[in-house]
Amino acid sequence: xxxxxxxxxxxxxxSHPDYSEKWVQALIADDPSILGLGDLILRDQERIQPRxxxxxxxxxxxxxxxxxxxxxxxxxxxEAHIIRTIEYWDIERKRYPQYDHxxxxxxxxxxxxxxxxxxxxxxxxxxIAVQMHAVQVGDSIxxxxxxxxxxxxRGVVDEDEDAEAAPTDRAFWETKATKETVKLADxxxxxxxxxxxxxxxxxxxxxxxxxxxGQPFNFVSFRPKKNQINLEVKIPETEEMDTMIENxxxxxxxxxxxxxxxxxxxxxxxxxxxxxxxxxxxxAAYERRAG
Numbered sequence: 001x002x003x004x005x006x007x008x009x010x011x012x013x014x015s016h017p018d019y020s021e022k023w024v025q026a027l028i029a030d031d032p033s034i035l036g037l038g039d040l041i042l043r044d045q046e047r048i049q050p051r052x053x054x055x056x057x058x059x060x061x062x063x064x065x066x067x068x069x070x071x072x073x074x075x076x077x078x079e080a081h082i083i084r085t086i087e088y089w090d091i092e093r094k095r096y097p098q099y100d101h102x103x104x105x106x107x108x109x110x111x112x113x114x115x116x117x118x119x120x121x122x123x124x125x126x127x128i129a130v131q132m133h134a135v136q137v138g139d140s141i142x143x144x145x146x147x148x149x150x151x152x153x154r155g156v157v158d159e160d161e162d163a164e165a166a167p168t169d170r171a172f173w174e175t176k177a178t179k180e181t182v183k184l185a186d187x188x189x190x191x192x193x194x195x196x197x198x199x200x201x202x203x204x205x206x207x208x209x210x211x212x213x214g215q216p217f218n219f220v221s222f223r224p225k226k227n228q229i230n231l232e233v234k235i236p237e238t239e240e241m242d243t244m245i246e247n248x249x250x251x252x253x254x255x256x257x258x259x260x261x262x263x264x265x266x267x268x269x270x271x272x273x274x275x276x277x278x279x280x281x282x283x284a285a286y287e288r289r290a291g
Contacts, residue, residue, distance in 0.1 A: 014075035
């Protein structure tokens with residue numbers, strides 16, 4: 001049965017007599033996922049900052065342990081809101097440097113002027129701007145959160161200037177790791193060459209990856225150790241991929257959310273016994289990189 005259409009009505013919470021910033025804060029604290037930043041958990045609320053007031057919300061990613069300093073403001077954002085958000089982020093990262101931190105600014109209205117100001121900080125300060133819309137549908141109220149400025153993504157591995165500035169050769173890695181574990185990269189390269197025979201290994205002192213026509217082409221990268229090789233595969237984290245990896249029995253390291261990489265610890269036996277799974281992972285990363 002077709003339901004009747006109800007026209008939504010935009011509400012401005014700052015001027016509304018029944019809703020407050022505390023109400024919004026409580027909703028986010030109860031379910032941080034409504035911000036659209038993933039399945040975060042609440043670490044603290046109204047967190048006291050030394051000589052600087054109170055941080056509205058401190059959220060954390062349960063897997064990466066990354067912390068998010070969230071500052072709310074009803075109505076339009078302003079200079080004080082921006083400064084307060086950055087200040088609390090800075091205090092928290094200095095108090096807890098063992099964690100990665102990101103500042104989250106939330107407001108009902110983020111004008112183009114202030115969006116331009118905020119974007120000046122992005123890249124130096126990990127900062128996300130979220131615009132909040134309160135909408136009334138019938139007798140119910142809902143909040144819609146939209147990311148209007150995401151955290152600036154750092155350069156991909158291809159563009160890692162430190163890596164490009166520190167080229168080396170195979171002998172370096174055979175000494176740092178072993179000849180046997182470096183040879184494991186040859187086996188993995190062979191899988192990648194099934195999709196593109198022009199791919200070659202490219203060595204630097206931090207890791208080694210792949211090149212195509214003499215240029216970096218790093219959809220996978222390798223870090224040989226003494227007894228195994230660590231493989232990094234640049235593809236998004238999904239439930240389907242997680243299930244396939246778990247069922248394969250390959251030893252995994254924590255997913256690198258910042259660089260968007262699955263990470264694996266592989267032995268010679270893994271590469272010999274699980275080529276199909278490795279082929280699927282490498283092919284997915286290659287297709288994503290090649291476009």
